[in-house]
Amino acid sequence: MRLRSVFRVSPFRGGAPFASYKPPVSSRHQSRPNRSSFGIAFDVDGVILRGRARIGGSSQALRRLYDDHGVLKVPFVFLTNGGGIPEFTRALELSQLLGVNISPAQVLQGHSPFRNLLNRYENELIVATGKGDPALVMSEYGFKKVLSIDEYASCFSNIDPVSQYKAWTNDNVCGQSSCLEDLKLKSDVLSERVQAAFVVSDPVDWGRDIQVLCDILRSGGLPGQSDGHQPPLYFAADDLEYQAAFPMERLGMGAFRVALESVFNRIHHHPLEYVSFGKPNPFVFDNAETMLRQLSLSHCDVHGMDDVSPQSYSFSTLYMVGDNPSVDIKGAQQAGHPWFSILTRTGVFKGEDNDTSFPADLVVDTVEEAVDYILSREGS
Numbered sequence: 430m431r432l433r434s435v436f437r438v439s440p441f442r443g444g445a446p447f448a449s450y451k452p453p454v455s456s457r458h459q460s461r462p463n464r465s466s467f468g469i470a471f472d473v474d475g476v477i478l479r480g481r482a483r484i485g486g487s488s489q490a491l492r493r494l495y496d497d498h499g500v501l502k503v504p505f506v507f508l509t510n511g512g513g514i515p516e517f518t519r520a521l522e523l524s525q526l527l528g529v530n531i532s533p534a535q536v537l538q539g540h541s542p543f544r545n546l547l548n549r550y551e552n553e554l555i556v557a558t559g560k561g562d563p564a565l566v567m568s569e570y571g572f573k574k575v576l577s578i579d580e581y582a583s584c585f586s587n588i589d590p591v592s593q594y595k596a597w598t599n600d601n602v603c604g605q606s607s608c609l610e611d612l613k614l615k616s617d618v619l620s621e622r623v624q625a626a627f628v629v630s631d632p633v634d635w636g637r638d639i640q641v642l643c644d645i646l647r648s649g650g651l652p653g654q655s656d657g658h659q660p661p662l663y664f665a666a667d668d669l670e671y672q673a674a675f676p677m678e679r680l681g682m683g684a685f686r687v688a689l690e691s692v693f694n695r696i697h698h699h700p701l702e703y704v705s706f707g708k709p710n711p712f713v714f715d716n717a718e719t720m721l722r723q724l725s726l727s728h729c730d731v732h733g734m735d736d737v738s739p740q741s742y743s744f745s746t747l748y749m750v751g752d753n754p755s756v757d758i759k760g761a762q763q764a765g766h767p768w769f770s771i772l773t774r775t776g777v778f779k780g781e782d783n784d785t786s787f788p789a790d791l792v793v794d795t796v797e798e799a800v801d802y803i804l805s806r807e808g809s
């Protein structure tokens with residue numbers, strides 16, 4: 430099948446975020462701290478950053494979680510519903526922005542669980558949409574026949590009737606590693622059904638994406654064909670709003686889902702079926718706990734603990750520090766023990782007291798205050 434050779438091969442394969450993390454060689458020769466009885470999950474947007482700007486003393490706060498040699502002292506992860514770039518790229522970006530050494534294993538994005546669908550779609554034609562490079566993200570996870578929705582739409586003449594008015598998209602329909610026109614593979618895409626669609630990150634061109642996704646989903650995977658069985662649709666998250674650089678919250682992936690669902694249900698005889706990942710789903714917190722255990726075992730002194738595995742011990746407390754009550758706090762509440770929720774006032778939540786619908790265990794102004802509280806409570 431020719432299609433197989435089209436799709437991008439990530440030069441970074443192997444940087445899997447859920448792979449067992451090995452600390453840098455230099456850190457393994459340092460004296461290691463004892464195993465931590467607690468861990469921390471930080472949301473990013475509205476807690477650590479607004480856009481690309483650090484907020485709430487985040488850089489100073491995170492530095493306190495490392496020892497004098499820059500070795501991780503307290504296991505922590507970033508648990509974000511954002512994404513659009515591979516975990517290793519996000520880790521590098523966060524390291525530069527925050528001035529601390531973040532490993533890919535510490536970055537859990539909304540789309541990270543998509544890798545668990547690899548067995549089902551590894552060699553199937555799939556379409557990925559969203560800001561950044563959604564197809565590269567999926568390729569990095571191992572999917573071999575993934576096209577961005579930009580690339581996919583470019584195969585179908587006139588699929589977007591207003592494309593000529595979108596000067597910003599006309600020159601950039603090819604992905605980073607492949608170009609359908611150059612590889613003369615349009616005919617394959619035009620005859621093969623899409624097996625699944627993935628909303629990897631916040632869509633950029635809502636109108637075009639709603640149109641093309643409706644075409645894919647109601648036709649059974651091949652735009653222009655008559656109605657067919659809807660292929661599976663996966664969203665990386667379902668946040669209605671999130672805190673970006675603008676003072677007021679911005680519409681998130683959940684808002685896009687509402688728009689797509691509303692339109693689809695008006696033009697199709699079956700309601701839209703979909704699966705949403707990301708916070709507040711409890712399995713996201715379970716996965717974060719597993720990763721925190723692995724981080725803790727990778728960095729702590731395990732002398733005399735040879736039989737310790739990531740599953741064989743538990744934290745006494747895991748802290749979720751977030752700004753969005755309906756996402757971060759609700760998720761931590763649903764996950765239950767040992768999660769303890771801390772709500773900051775630097776993002777979506779701006780109230781004086783506590784959120785009424787999803788009250789946190791603690792409300793603070795900033796992430797720096799949250800870390801202060803955690804370290805003094807844990808006696809660190």
Ligand SMILES: [Mg+2]
Binds near residue numbers: 472776
């Ligand atoms: Mg947030």
